Amino acid sequence: MATTPSRQSKRQRMQPLVDMTVAMIDPPNEEGRGGDRALPSPHAAPRAQQRTASNAFVVVRLSGVVFPDDRGALRDIARQLDVTPDGRGFSSFAECLSHLLKLFAAGQTDQTRPILFVLDEFDAFAQRPKQTLLYNLFDLAQSGRAPVAVIGLTCRMDVVDTLEKRVKSRFSHRIVHLRLPNTFDDYMAVAGDALAVEADRLPGVQADYHLLADSAFVDIAKRFFALTKDIRSIFRICQPLLSSDALASITDARQRDLKMQLLQGVSVLDLCLMIAAKRLLDTAHVQINFAMIFDEYLQLFASTATGGMKHYKREVALKAFERLMELELILPTEHQKSLPKEYRMTKLALHPYQVEEAVKQYKNCPEHLLRWVSLSATS
């Protein structure tokens, strides 16, 4: 696992806190804030500790994105603690949780086997109504009724502010910041560590090939570092192929504007409609519909010579318009089902400037389209 020196020190800070819980001195609750989205796995830290003290405590992992409500989380806690609650109905969440813990403790040989709760996407739990799960866990940890510790992982800096007063007061306010690699050397060290492969794994690559020594790769990595310090961004492009040439072409492709790229592949009619839409936006329209766009399209045809090209029928244009909607270059603004579809209001998903650029870049663009775009730029 890639580990920077700073992360090692953070782990050292976490270790005694967890140890304290295990030793049942003072059960703290801890919120490790992965301010660092590049954490390869948020479970890395507790998992490593579990390995050292495999039987000393139990880890319960909950992810905020998975559970739509706190009840579901409770059921998963029961599953992870390997207890089956009897069919009794519980009036409150707290009762149910303490019952679960009681059942768990009863099943253990020594009665005080501590539980470590790891809450991934902590902010998602904080958005639940009443923050029931957080309140109960924190309350348990603070009152010392049961040996538990809570570690929350999040990338939101302001997560403490989103906690309710009663939850906040029970939080120990121990916050660990994990930062992205600060310097380029750190960045490369982490990247290199993760990208290292045993020589026999990749046939066809020389055994002493060092990607990190490849100046082309370093250049690419520098560009990524300047853009974002998120290490995952470089992993993303490294995973499929490991040669600097291929990487260079991929990075170029990635940094292009996707919407513009999409516009390069549309048909001439689609492009005409986009120009018409753009012209409408230029004349202070905010919402546009197909009828307006088509009317503008006809006006464009009437205003300039088009070199013998005829305009398309309304129905053909409507089909092209629907295709643009499907590509989400044009978005509906409201759901007016009762109106005929050509009158439903839409908005353009692009800036007018982008349309202009796209037309200029379009391959084999008919002469009159270019004139239309420049025409609207002046008017």
Added chain:
Amino acid sequence: MEGSDTPLPAAVFIHGKPATGKTCVVRAFVEQLPPRHWAYVNAVDRFSPRLLFEDILNQFAGTRPVFRDGVGHGYARCDTEADFILSLRKLLARPLLSTTTSTDEHRRILVIDRAERLRDMSPALLASLLRLAELTETNIGVVLISSVIWDKFRVRIGSLEPIQIHFRDYTKHILPATGQPSKDCPSHEEDVAFFLTFASAVYDVFQQNCKDLNELRYLVAMIFPIYAQPVYDGQVKREETYKLFRLTEPHFAKAADKLYLRDISSAEWTAAHQHDQDLSEQEAVGHVELPYYSKFLLIASFLASYNPARMDTRYFARHSEQTDRRKRRKNAPISRAKATRQQLLGPKVFPVERMLAIFYSIITDDVAFSQDIQLQVTSLITLRLLTRVSPADRLDDMRCRCNASYEFIRKVAQSVRFEIDHYLFEFS
């Protein structure tokens, strides 16, 4: 990516225009894998999280739901994401007995087609699918296929950027090649090059408004018999392409009008050409024949929908036009030229009373207000030519909107000899 313990990329996002071969390529890839190592679901027919989860689980488990004794068997039950992840973890941890020799025992691939629909299901669903490998702690890779770019997918919580792969649009040179000429070419036509000349000509004609491979293939398949007919009849030789195109040219225009818009089905198209029918005659088929008064009611409601109410006196009052016009000029705001015409904004809602007033002023006969007229309004609503906007149980003060298009109304007006253009305000 060899070796069973090499982690698969957690998520791959494949995007590109419709008909660029995204699904085709991905399916061809996963189908090489042994069964139960992959699952393919389409988010259009698995439109709810539950259907999606259950189908995925069934495919990974290799079970096929059967219906016996009134109960479904062998069917995964899975409602929530938490359940799904749990079941998937259990399922994937189990070794597959059938493929013991395989090295990539624990690698699974999940393909979700039309992934843009996932966004409508639940906000957290996409986030948890993107980190499925992490949540289930198995080596599973998720492949999302969509025609919408990733920028429109970003979710607020726990979003993980997938690896993006873009499928380029086909250009002209590879279009005929990807169209699998051997497959598309009719079996009785042995000269593939002859077919390809024609196919590329069709591309040239239609690429201005349509670049969709599926559409083009459809058009090629429909027009080709006409194109090749003179050759089979022995009138023209294969080499005389120019002559052939001249003969086919009128059909191209017709195809653009009819076939592309799917106004007529392919069967109708072939039948029409076999009997040398004129297609324009068929236009009347889709036309609705209405009673005389209904036609006027429809015209009246069209006028009520598109004309501003303040102009009613100008158009429909039998006298005092002079004074009215003067008044209008005084009140008319000067900036009106910039505002959008009602024609472009679509039909407005009108009270039925106003429509009836217009009806009585435009109809030349002396019609008594009767139940008949009311019934005809109702039948127009049933025919969806009018839409009732006010709630159905409210009998007073009914409000409607006219759904008919201008072209349709023009035809209706012509049939009753009514000059509708004289009555429309700011119409072109």
